[in-house]
Amino acid sequence: MKLRQRVSLLIRGKKPRHSGTARLLHWLYAPAVLGSALSGFYIHWPGSSLGFRKMNTARETHFFAQFTLLFTYIARVMYGLKGKNYREILPNRKTLSDMAKFLKYEFYLTDKEPKFPKYNPGQKVLFTGMVLFVLIQIITGLSLYFPKSWQKTAKLVGGLNPLRKLHFLSALTISILVTGHLYFVFTHEYKKMKSIFTGYE
Amino acid sequence: MLKKIVVGPLTRANNSCFVEVLVENKKVVDARCSGIFFRGFELIMEGRDPRDASYLTQRICGICSSAHGITASLALENAAGVRPPKNGNILRNLIFGADFLQNHIRHLYLFSLSDYITGPEVAPFIPGYSTDKRLKEETNNSMIQHIFESIEISRLAHDLVTLLGGKAPFPHGILSGGSTVFPTADVMMAFKSKLRRVNDFIKNAMLSDVFTLAEVYSDYYQIGCRAPNMLEYGIFPRNEEEGDRYFPGGAVINGMLQKVDPSVIQEHxxxxxYSADSESRHPFQGKTVPDREKEGAYSWVKAPRYMETPMEGGPLAQLWIKGDYRKGISTMDRIVARALVAEKIGALMESWVDELEPGQPIFTPFEVPREASGIGLTGAMRGPLGHWIYIKNGRIVHYQIITPTAWNFSPRDDSDRKGPVEEALIGTPIADESQPIEIGRVVRAFYVCSSCSAQVMIPGSPVREIILQ
Amino acid sequence: MKQFSKKSRPPVIWLGTNTCAGDMLSLLNSLEPGYQSLITDLIDFRFNYLLGSAEGDTATGVLKAVTEEQRGKYILVIEGTIPTRTNGLYCVVGNRDGKPLTALQAVRELGGGARHVVAAGTCASFGGPYAAAPNPSESVPVQAVLDRKVINVPGCPINPDWMMGTLVHLVQYGEPELDGFNRPKIFYGDTIHDICQRRAYFEDGIFAEKPGDPWCMYKIGCKGPVTYADCPNRQWSGEHLSWPVKANTPCIGCTSPEFPDGDAPFFEHLPDINLPGIKISANRFARLAGAATAFGISIHLIGSILTGRVADTIKKDFSGGISRKLLSIIKNTDGKRYGGKN
Structure with missing residues (x-):
C-alpha cells in the first residue's frame, strides 16, 4: 500500500481511540506522576537510589511535577466533563457483572476473552482509583505545602503526622496502580499502546 | 472516742493523694491511703515500639522522669542482650544522678518544709496550718531564704539533666543502648561547674537545715516508725556489667538483709x-481491669508485697542497705537520709565526670528482638522501681510497672496487712484535730509521689494470658 | 518588692488533674523571671495543687473563695487530662460535703468564672500520653469539657518560657494571637524543621543513622518537619542550654495534637499504620505492599506466559508487518477483540 493511500485511509477513517487533547494531557501528567513519585519517595526516605543527590533538587522536582500534575488534573477533569468521556472511565452498574467475567479470564479460569467497550472493568477501577488518589494527593500535598493557611485540613485528620501518613499511603497506592497500568500496557495488545502515541490502533 | 480525719487532697506530693485516719485519744489508731487518679499506663504501652518505652514511660512522673527512662532502658537492654558502652553508662548515671539531686532538693524545700516553718507570706505558701511551728524566727527566715535559693539550685540541677539529656524533665539522653551527648571538654566543664554549685548548696544549706529540723523536731525520731522491712534494687550500674551498683540492692525483712529475688514479688x-481478681500475681502475669465502683476498695494503688511483706523504699532504705545509716526507721530518719543521699550522689557524680573518656563510644546500636522478655530494676528517688517488658513480633505485648510509691503508699493487701505509710501513721499523735499537720509530715517524709503510684494496673484481655505462661 | 508589671497581680488557680506534674516542675525552671518573681511580682498564685501549703479542706476552701470573690478576674490554668470514665471518678481533686470532687466537675465549675483558661501541657491541651490508645481512663482535653475558648500551651513538658510568656502576655496585653489549634503564635509559629540548626545537613543529605550521631535526625524519626515549636531557637531549660536534636536525638513532636499516638514510633519517620489487631510501621507496610504488588504481577506474568497469551499478543501485533496491521485496524478486521488493556 502506498503512503498516500494509508494517509487518506487515516483521514477519512473512524474516530481515533484517544483524542489529541487526551493524548497531550496523558503525556503531561504521566511524567508529572513519575517525577512526583520519585522525588516524593526521595523526600520521604532520602537515598541515592532514586536519582537525587540533594534535598533541594528533589524538592524542586516535586514542586514542578506537583503543579504540572495539579493543572493537568484539573484540565483532564474538565475535559472529561465537557466531552462526557468520564462515562468511559467511571465504573457503572454493568461494571460489576463485567468484573466477574473479566476476573475469570485474568485468573485463567476461562480462555475466552470477554469483550468490553473502550475500557475493561480492570482499567476502569485502575483509572478511577488514580482519579481519587491523585485528588487526595493534591489536597494532602497542598496542606503539607501550606501548613499554616491550610491548618484546617490538618485539624480534620488530627494533625500533620496523620496528614503526612495519608499523603504517603496515597502515594504508595498510586505507585501500585501505575505499576499495574504499566504491566498491562507492556503485556497486552501493543496496538492499543501505540494508540496513546498516535491516537489510532 | 474515735474520730475520723480525712486529708484530701494531700497536696505537695507530686500531684495529690488522700489520707484518712481514725484518731483516738489524740493518737492515730487506723489509717487508709488512697491514690485518687488512674491513667492505665501499662495498657497504653501495648502494641508500641519497644524503643519508645524509655521516652514514653518517663511521662508517668514529672519529678522522677529519668528513673523511668533508666528502668525502661534497662528492661529493653535486658531483652535485647545489649549493654551501653562505658561512657554511655556513665552519662546515663550522670543524668539520673542530676535528676536525683533536683528531686531531693525540691522534695525537701518545696514539698516537706512547709510542714515545719511559717511563711513566706505570699500565696501559694499561704494559707497553711499555723500549729506546732517551733523554729526560732531567725532560723525560720533563713530557711525561707533557702526555699527561694533551692528553686535556683534545683533549676540548676535540671539544667544538668538538660546538658546531657536535651531537656528536663523527660530527657532524651536516656535510652536503650546508652546515651547521646558526647562528653566533650566544653560540655563537661559546664556540667562540673554547675554540679559544684549544686553540691555546695547541699553541703552548706540542705544538710544544716535538715540537722536543725532534726534537733528541733527530735520527737519525730519516734513518730512514723515501723518494722525494718525495706527493699531496694540498687542504683547506678558501676560499669558495663549491669548487676554491680554504686548503691547496692537488697531486701531487709525484720532487719535481716538478703539478696533481692524479683520472683517473690506479688501484687494484691x-x-x-480493680475488678475482683483477688489472686495475687507476679508482675509478668499481672492483669486487672479497672473498676471504680468495687466494694471495699479504696485506692488506685495496688499492693505489691515481697514475700508477703509490705516493703519500704527510698533514701533511708538505700542507705540502710548500703550500711551507711542504720540509726532508726522514723519520719526524721527518712528526712535526714534524703539529704545524706543527695550529698553522696553529688560527690559520686563529680568522680564520674573524671572517668569519662572523650572520643570513646557512647551508644551501642542494637536490633530490637522479635520476641523476648526483659526486666529493668533500679533504685529510684523514692525506692525500688521495676519495669517488666514482653516483646512479640517486635512490639510490646505486655508492660508492667511497679513504682516506689506503689510499695510505700500501697493499700491493704489480701490478708489485710497495711501498706508501709499506713503502718507508719499508726501511733502518730494529733495535737489539734482541726489542723492535723502531723499526718502530712509523716506521709511526705516517705517521698510519696502520687503521679507514680497511680498508673499501676495491668491489662485484662485474655489474649495476654497465652503469652505469659 | 517592685512590681514586675504595672498591672495588678491577677489571681491564678493552677489545678492539677490527671497529670505527672511535669509542667509545673518545668515552670519552676524558669530563669527570668524566676518562680519567686512570678509569685511576688506577676501573679497572685492563690491555688497550686503541687506547691500550695494548704491541704485538705483548706485547699478546697481556697478554690471556693477565689471562684466566689474573684469571679471573672482569675486566670485558670489546668495541667493534665480530664477523665470522664465513671462520671469522672478516675481523677478526684478534693472533697466536698464528704463526697469526692472530680476533676471533671471542678474544671467545669472553675472554667465558667475564669477570665482566661489556659491548658498547660499537651495532656491538658490535646489529651497527650494519658489519653493515648486505648485511653483507659477515657480522658479528654480541657477544651472538650468547656464551652469557652481555652488557650493551649502544649509541650511535654512545657518549656518554662512558653508558660511564663503566655502568663505575662495575659497579664500585660490580654490574649495572645493564636493559631488554628489555639496555641500562641509567638511560641508555636514555625516548625522545628524550619529553624533547625541541622537544616543544612538535611539539605545536603547527611543523615544520622542512630541516636548519638551529630547530623540530621530525619531518618531516625525526627518529627521536626511536622511540629510547631521554637525549641531550636529557645532551647531548654532555664539556661537555654540544649534541646533534643542538639542532644543528638530526634524530636518526638510533643507539642502536636496527635502526640503520642499520631506520631509514634518515635524512632520511625512515619507514624504506625493501624491494621486490625496489629500496629505496623509505615516503612514496613510500604515494603510489604511493594512486595505484594511485585508478587502479584510476577504470578500473572508467569500465568500469561504459560497459557501462551503473551506469545499470542506478540505474534498478533508484530508478525503481520506494520502496513498489514494498519489496514487491519482500519478495516476493523480484528474487531473481535475490542477491549484491550493499555
Missing part, C-alpha cells in the same frame, strides 16, 4: 479499684 488488688 483486693483493696484496689
Amino acid at each position: 488488688v483486693s483493696k484496689s479499684w
Whole structure:
C-alpha cells in the first residue's frame, strides 16, 4: 500500500481511540506522576537510589511535577466533563457483572476473552482509583505545602503526622496502580499502546 | 472516742493523694491511703515500639522522669542482650544522678518544709496550718531564704539533666543502648561547674537545715516508725556489667538483709479499684481491669508485697542497705537520709565526670528482638522501681510497672496487712484535730509521689494470658 | 518588692488533674523571671495543687473563695487530662460535703468564672500520653469539657518560657494571637524543621543513622518537619542550654495534637499504620505492599506466559508487518477483540 493511500485511509477513517487533547494531557501528567513519585519517595526516605543527590533538587522536582500534575488534573477533569468521556472511565452498574467475567479470564479460569467497550472493568477501577488518589494527593500535598493557611485540613485528620501518613499511603497506592497500568500496557495488545502515541490502533 | 480525719487532697506530693485516719485519744489508731487518679499506663504501652518505652514511660512522673527512662532502658537492654558502652553508662548515671539531686532538693524545700516553718507570706505558701511551728524566727527566715535559693539550685540541677539529656524533665539522653551527648571538654566543664554549685548548696544549706529540723523536731525520731522491712534494687550500674551498683540492692525483712529475688514479688488488688481478681500475681502475669465502683476498695494503688511483706523504699532504705545509716526507721530518719543521699550522689557524680573518656563510644546500636522478655530494676528517688517488658513480633505485648510509691503508699493487701505509710501513721499523735499537720509530715517524709503510684494496673484481655505462661 | 508589671497581680488557680506534674516542675525552671518573681511580682498564685501549703479542706476552701470573690478576674490554668470514665471518678481533686470532687466537675465549675483558661501541657491541651490508645481512663482535653475558648500551651513538658510568656502576655496585653489549634503564635509559629540548626545537613543529605550521631535526625524519626515549636531557637531549660536534636536525638513532636499516638514510633519517620489487631510501621507496610504488588504481577506474568497469551499478543501485533496491521485496524478486521488493556 502506498503512503498516500494509508494517509487518506487515516483521514477519512473512524474516530481515533484517544483524542489529541487526551493524548497531550496523558503525556503531561504521566511524567508529572513519575517525577512526583520519585522525588516524593526521595523526600520521604532520602537515598541515592532514586536519582537525587540533594534535598533541594528533589524538592524542586516535586514542586514542578506537583503543579504540572495539579493543572493537568484539573484540565483532564474538565475535559472529561465537557466531552462526557468520564462515562468511559467511571465504573457503572454493568461494571460489576463485567468484573466477574473479566476476573475469570485474568485468573485463567476461562480462555475466552470477554469483550468490553473502550475500557475493561480492570482499567476502569485502575483509572478511577488514580482519579481519587491523585485528588487526595493534591489536597494532602497542598496542606503539607501550606501548613499554616491550610491548618484546617490538618485539624480534620488530627494533625500533620496523620496528614503526612495519608499523603504517603496515597502515594504508595498510586505507585501500585501505575505499576499495574504499566504491566498491562507492556503485556497486552501493543496496538492499543501505540494508540496513546498516535491516537489510532 | 474515735474520730475520723480525712486529708484530701494531700497536696505537695507530686500531684495529690488522700489520707484518712481514725484518731483516738489524740493518737492515730487506723489509717487508709488512697491514690485518687488512674491513667492505665501499662495498657497504653501495648502494641508500641519497644524503643519508645524509655521516652514514653518517663511521662508517668514529672519529678522522677529519668528513673523511668533508666528502668525502661534497662528492661529493653535486658531483652535485647545489649549493654551501653562505658561512657554511655556513665552519662546515663550522670543524668539520673542530676535528676536525683533536683528531686531531693525540691522534695525537701518545696514539698516537706512547709510542714515545719511559717511563711513566706505570699500565696501559694499561704494559707497553711499555723500549729506546732517551733523554729526560732531567725532560723525560720533563713530557711525561707533557702526555699527561694533551692528553686535556683534545683533549676540548676535540671539544667544538668538538660546538658546531657536535651531537656528536663523527660530527657532524651536516656535510652536503650546508652546515651547521646558526647562528653566533650566544653560540655563537661559546664556540667562540673554547675554540679559544684549544686553540691555546695547541699553541703552548706540542705544538710544544716535538715540537722536543725532534726534537733528541733527530735520527737519525730519516734513518730512514723515501723518494722525494718525495706527493699531496694540498687542504683547506678558501676560499669558495663549491669548487676554491680554504686548503691547496692537488697531486701531487709525484720532487719535481716538478703539478696533481692524479683520472683517473690506479688501484687494484691483486693483493696484496689480493680475488678475482683483477688489472686495475687507476679508482675509478668499481672492483669486487672479497672473498676471504680468495687466494694471495699479504696485506692488506685495496688499492693505489691515481697514475700508477703509490705516493703519500704527510698533514701533511708538505700542507705540502710548500703550500711551507711542504720540509726532508726522514723519520719526524721527518712528526712535526714534524703539529704545524706543527695550529698553522696553529688560527690559520686563529680568522680564520674573524671572517668569519662572523650572520643570513646557512647551508644551501642542494637536490633530490637522479635520476641523476648526483659526486666529493668533500679533504685529510684523514692525506692525500688521495676519495669517488666514482653516483646512479640517486635512490639510490646505486655508492660508492667511497679513504682516506689506503689510499695510505700500501697493499700491493704489480701490478708489485710497495711501498706508501709499506713503502718507508719499508726501511733502518730494529733495535737489539734482541726489542723492535723502531723499526718502530712509523716506521709511526705516517705517521698510519696502520687503521679507514680497511680498508673499501676495491668491489662485484662485474655489474649495476654497465652503469652505469659 | 517592685512590681514586675504595672498591672495588678491577677489571681491564678493552677489545678492539677490527671497529670505527672511535669509542667509545673518545668515552670519552676524558669530563669527570668524566676518562680519567686512570678509569685511576688506577676501573679497572685492563690491555688497550686503541687506547691500550695494548704491541704485538705483548706485547699478546697481556697478554690471556693477565689471562684466566689474573684469571679471573672482569675486566670485558670489546668495541667493534665480530664477523665470522664465513671462520671469522672478516675481523677478526684478534693472533697466536698464528704463526697469526692472530680476533676471533671471542678474544671467545669472553675472554667465558667475564669477570665482566661489556659491548658498547660499537651495532656491538658490535646489529651497527650494519658489519653493515648486505648485511653483507659477515657480522658479528654480541657477544651472538650468547656464551652469557652481555652488557650493551649502544649509541650511535654512545657518549656518554662512558653508558660511564663503566655502568663505575662495575659497579664500585660490580654490574649495572645493564636493559631488554628489555639496555641500562641509567638511560641508555636514555625516548625522545628524550619529553624533547625541541622537544616543544612538535611539539605545536603547527611543523615544520622542512630541516636548519638551529630547530623540530621530525619531518618531516625525526627518529627521536626511536622511540629510547631521554637525549641531550636529557645532551647531548654532555664539556661537555654540544649534541646533534643542538639542532644543528638530526634524530636518526638510533643507539642502536636496527635502526640503520642499520631506520631509514634518515635524512632520511625512515619507514624504506625493501624491494621486490625496489629500496629505496623509505615516503612514496613510500604515494603510489604511493594512486595505484594511485585508478587502479584510476577504470578500473572508467569500465568500469561504459560497459557501462551503473551506469545499470542506478540505474534498478533508484530508478525503481520506494520502496513498489514494498519489496514487491519482500519478495516476493523480484528474487531473481535475490542477491549484491550493499555
